[in-house]
Amino acid sequence: MLEFMSGQENKGFETTVFMDSRALRPRFSRICSALGIAGICLSLASRAAFAQPEVILCLAPAVPITALPEAVLAEYRAEISAEFEAYFSTVSDYIACHDEERARVLAEANAATASYASFLQTPSN
Template sequence: MELKRETAKLRKAQEILRDRPPPDAVSLSGKARPLRRRARLLPAICMAVALGSEAFAQPEAIRCLAPEVPIADLPDAVLAKYRAEIVAEFEAYFAALSDHVACLDTERSRALSEARVATEAYSAFLNNHPAQKDLP
């Protein structure tokens, strides 16, 4: 879905660039001249960057990011003055922590399920392909 949206944006940008020369495209006579090569390369470069960034992005690596603990080690005057804000920060932290623990539970069950499937595949492999003995 995201790739289709990016492709549509790039096509629109390409159409705009095809009709209008870049601002620095000036000939010796002072008139703007179309630099079609640059106009064709820009969408290609944008597409390569978009696809490359998706290929190197690792959304699977960090599934459950722990929330940051609010700071409570402050002077008493600050704690008294900003009591309501500190309470709100801690309430938001505990809500986010509940979501984090639920995420960890989900990730744990996913990992166990994945390990179970891998174990079954390994067992089937061992049963179907017995080891050959290396005898002279």
């Protein structure tokens, strides 16, 4: 265990080991300041992240499996057929999701273009 010594016992050692709580104060306050600044930055970053539009997830559906033995395909024909019908329905939803996202991004890009054109018209210093 590390024992604390007075500054008089070993002058050369005091640069690497802190002798008493007074030696910790300057470094501790710098660490606290750095952590406080980091906390503020994280707070601002998280607020900016929450201000972003909600992410739209267009997830591709899984294709039903037909690489099965013929006996299994024959026995579960109705279930596999239902899986394919659900797949084709979900593919339509998936494509519609992408169409909606495309329209949203195009509208956003048009607004950004108008904003940029307005920005270019402002006089520079």
